Amino acid sequence: MPTAFTTSVLHITTGTTETVTDLTSDCEQFLTRTAAGRDGLLNIFVPHATAGIAVLETGAGSDDDLLSALHALLPADDRWQHRHGSPGHGRDHVLPAFVPPHATLPVIAGRLELGTWQSVCLVDTNVDNADRQVRLSFLG
Structure with missing residues (x-):
């Protein structure tokens, strides 16, 4: 019987601009190696205080719309108490909420x-x- 729990870490370089990076093919490749036709759950986890995981449409502008909405909700200005790093970096620490x-x-x-x-x-x-690191874990 295959292992019920398997995990792997992706190493992602996001660059110097705010970004939405599609991980779908990475998730599918991981499942091809580990799930072997089984049913179960895939957990995707980013162990960083300033990044998140979203399930959304990409390529039709929704990824840019998400970044615009985050700018409106979390402006990169001096209102944040958390002040190290780039101006407005405190907003990045609120993003995971x-x-x-x-x-x-x-x-x-x-x-x-x-x-x-x-x-x-x-x-x-x-x-x-x-x-960035992204942990993929399959339980099934």
Whole structure:
């Protein structure tokens, strides 16, 4: 019987601009190696205080719309008490309250069950830290 729990870490470089990075193909490749046609759950977790995981449409402007909405909700200005790093960096530490650092998604017959236009994305507004880790864990 295959192992019931398997985990792996992705190393992602997000660059020096705020970004939404599509991780869907990375998740699918991980499941191809580990899920072997089984049903279960995929947990995606980013162990950073300034990044999150979102399930949303990409490529049609929704990723840019998300970043715009975050700018409106969390402006990069001097209102934040958390003040180290780039101006407005305190907002990045509030981001996980709006875009959580995790998502748990169903896996059916070894395949990620997403809606037609859904993608799994890393949301990173912290321009001071471009090196990110994303832990993928399959339980099934």
